[in-house]
Amino acid sequence: MEPGLRHLLSAGDLSTAQIQSLLQIARAFSKPINDGESIPILQGKTIVNLFFENSTRTRISFEVATRKLQGNVLNFAASTSSLTKGETLVDTAKNIEAMRPHCLVVRHSSAGSPNFLAKCLSLPVVNAGDGFHEHPTQGLLDAFTIQEKLGEIKGKRVVILGDIAHSRVARSNIHILKKLGASVAVCAPPTLLPPKPEVLGVDYAYRPEELLPDADVVMALRIQMERQEQRQFPSLSEYAKFWGLNKERAKLLKPHAIILHPGPINRGVELDAEIADGPRSVILDQVFNGVLVRMAVLAAVCAPEALSAWLKTANTATVNKGGAHA
Amino acid sequence: MPNTQKLLIQGGRVIDPSSNFDQDADILVENGVIAAIDKPGSFANTPGIAEILNAKGAWVMPGFIDIHVHLREPGFEYKETIETGTKAAVAGGFTSIACMANTQPVNDNAAVTSFIRERARQYGACRVYPIGAVTRGLKGTELAEIGGMVEEGVRALSDDGLPVMNSYVMRKAMDYAKAFAIPIISHAEDASLVGQGVMNESALSTELGLRGNPAAAEEIMVARDIALCRLTRCPVHFAHISTALAIDHIKRAKEAGLPITAEASPHHLTLTEENIRGYDTRFKVCPPLRSHEDMLAVRKALADGTLDLIASDHAPHGVIDKFVEFDQASNGLIGLQTTIPLTLFLVKEGQLSLSRWIESLTSKPAKLLGLPLGTLKKGAPADITIIDPERKWIFTEERIVSKSRNSPYVGHSLQGEVVATVVEGKIRFKSEDSGRHSPNPRKHS
Numbered sequence: 053m054e055p056g057l058r059h060l061l062s063a064g065d066l067s068t069a070q071i072q073s074l075l076q077i078a079r080a081f082s083k084p085i086n087d088g089e090s091i092p093i094l095q096g097k098t099i100v101n102l103f104f105e106n107s108t109r110t111r112i113s114f115e116v117a118t119r120k121l122q123g124n125v126l127n128f129a130a131s132t133s134s135l136t137k138g139e140t141l142v143d144t145a146k147n148i149e150a151m152r153p154h155c156l157v158v159r160h161s162s163a164g165s166p167n168f169l170a171k172c173l174s175l176p177v178v179n180a181g182d183g184f185h186e187h188p189t190q191g192l193l194d195a196f197t198i199q200e201k202l203g204e205i206k207g208k209r210v211v212i213l214g215d216i217a218h219s220r221v222a223r224s225n226i227h228i229l230k231k232l233g234a235s236v237a238v239c240a241p242p243t244l245l246p247p248k249p250e251v252l253g254v255d256y257a258y259r260p261e262e263l264l265p266d267a268d269v270v271m272a273l274r275i276q277m278e279r280q281e282q283r284q285f286p287s288l289s290e291y292a293k294f295w296g297l298n299k300e301r302a303k304l305l306k307p308h309a310i311i312l313h314p315g316p317i318n319r320g321v322e323l324d325a326e327i328a329d330g331p332r333s334v335i336l337d338q339v340f341n342g343v344l345v346r347m348a349v350l351a352a353v354c355a356p357e358a359l360s361a362w363l364k365t366a367n368t369a370t371v372n373k374g375g376a377h378a
Numbered sequence: 379m380p381n382t383q384k385l386l387i388q389g390g391r392v393i394d395p396s397s398n399f400d401q402d403a404d405i406l407v408e409n410g411v412i413a414a415i416d417k418p419g420s421f422a423n424t425p426g427i428a429e430i431l432n433a434k435g436a437w438v439m440p441g442f443i444d445i446h447v448h449l450r451e452p453g454f455e456y457k458e459t460i461e462t463g464t465k466a467a468v469a470g471g472f473t474s475i476a477c478m479a480n481t482q483p484v485n486d487n488a489a490v491t492s493f494i495r496e497r498a499r500q501y502g503a504c505r506v507y508p509i510g511a512v513t514r515g516l517k518g519t520e521l522a523e524i525g526g527m528v529e530e531g532v533r534a535l536s537d538d539g540l541p542v543m544n545s546y547v548m549r550k551a552m553d554y555a556k557a558f559a560i561p562i563i564s565h566a567e568d569a570s571l572v573g574q575g576v577m578n579e580s581a582l583s584t585e586l587g588l589r590g591n592p593a594a595a596e597e598i599m600v601a602r603d604i605a606l607c608r609l610t611r612c613p614v615h616f617a618h619i620s621t622a623l624a625i626d627h628i629k630r631a632k633e634a635g636l637p638i639t640a641e642a643s644p645h646h647l648t649l650t651e652e653n654i655r656g657y658d659t660r661f662k663v664c665p666p667l668r669s670h671e672d673m674l675a676v677r678k679a680l681a682d683g684t685l686d687l688i689a690s691d692h693a694p695h696g697v698i699d700k701f702v703e704f705d706q707a708s709n710g711l712i713g714l715q716t717t718i719p720l721t722l723f724l725v726k727e728g729q730l731s732l733s734r735w736i737e738s739l740t741s742k743p744a745k746l747l748g749l750p751l752g753t754l755k756k757g758a759p760a761d762i763t764i765i766d767p768e769r770k771w772i773f774t775e776e777r778i779v780s781k782s783r784n785s786p787y788v789g790h791s792l793q794g795e796v797v798a799t800v801v802e803g804k805i806r807f808k809s810e811d812s813g814r815h816s817p818n819p820r821k822h823s
Binding site for chain 1 (some may be wrong): 579584587588701704
């Protein structure tokens, strides 16, 4: 395992080995975190969450991940447009860098902003979502969840249903799931697909009925209310009627198929309540796994040596207990 | 102001497509006009020569004209001024430029036009022809005071980056402009289809997660303005055509005999959207860099004359405009000093004939603006561009004359360097290569 990582800017940059390594590290954190323990890998390190776009769960997830590794967190919420503030993105970031933190976790509504910051700063940068580009830790936590629930990703059919065109979650998932051997298909009204969906390197269909019978995993994406104002579809109720995952559509699924959603859910739009709360839903597992995966990323970026040392002792402990651990 | 002293340009290869002239010759300049052209050595005994320009190994051509420049003054002097912009122009081999109306205040009335002309007279290193706005404040709703601006020297009309979306308003502008015999320059993009697009809509925009600006946005507007040209017969010039689709429309319109012309920019001739990978905002331009196929189509159309001329779309921006998120970065790059080497490259590659290259930078733009320039005929104003087509140089930040630095070519090695730029008989720029300096005593300001 090679735990070191300079930045995490996009899932597209990660090799299959790096993805597997991060998932393996996350798995090693699972038991102690589930038991309420913390792990001293980020002691003395400060992680700054620099969020230029509203987000509660991703920020909290990174915050919990840092604290579980005994690191310090500093939250910096800035207005979306740096220009309206009179300070540029680079100036804001350089000011924070001058306070000598160890890592910047960045969310921004403009694609490529983390890449831009990574070029301007000497700090490691972790992308927590940039525009429609990528949300790599979401892709990792989804892959982790599928692995946990279905055993293996290779050969599985994953259907991503919803606003593909404007989704960083879909892009990161496609990169990661394809590298891990899944077959991926996307489904949305044509207005919510990229102009040429085949460029994503996946199958696609306009109607869910065509894809659901073969799916092992369905990932429903959140529908943003403003898309209706942008005339991407006529109404939320029409979206729900033709693309929402409801009881009827769920009947098309194989018995073991699971349902993911990155949250927050619009109940009654992309997911019916009975589906969101039903036995196929693994949504809350995703939330827990998100902490593990972000711990793995932060540890790999900020403290690869401490991480290696911890993994060694964890492995020894597992072997001593005679437990089978991946 | 005419220069009464005689200037001799000797030892060069004189190339003037407007008079089918291409041979080694010397040029005698007197009183700001071309006094005579004759075989090398002819003027050796001419009395009263105050200065000699040694053009050995160089090409001597009519002064280059760039009809698409943003000078930013008044209003955005931190990006460029008329003084710095015209200095960059002569350093890049241009003797005349036309400047776009998107200043602050907008050049939509005679007072602003007059201000620009006056500043250019005082501080300009080359000739400056203001382009007037089509509509008041570039808002696309009411016609600007076109007649008043023409009286003050406006040579064309354009709302440039803010295309007139209302077809009725554009039709009226075209009809009205006919009374003053000036063309309308169309930056052809359907703004509603462009939306918030920041790069070419393509597989790459999907991958990078950037909003796309589809080729269809340009195609639609080109088609509309051709239709309005057919309706009104007002000359229409299309700025910086970037797509193969638009070129097809222009080709057919020209075959139908409509008064249509069009330009290619050096960046659409040499760069593609692939440069956007890495989110480098220096490559953010409008219309956006397109596919490789589009770039080849623009090259071919320039070569066969479907695209008549080359214009730089020199668009200076400060660090604060460019060193930001890709979505928020301003469009454009500086082009005055790199247009010659970038487009000369096509000549060297055999993709563009030498005479097409020169006319696309001289007689074609002169004709569009109705100027008696772009020629070396005897008696013509002595606007002369002299370049060494072989000399390689590096476009370093130190060599940038413009007030802004936003060029993706900084650090690149370029071939073809300006030796001297002569405007109305005066040497306005001369390369620092001392080997070329004439031993004769010279005097000029």
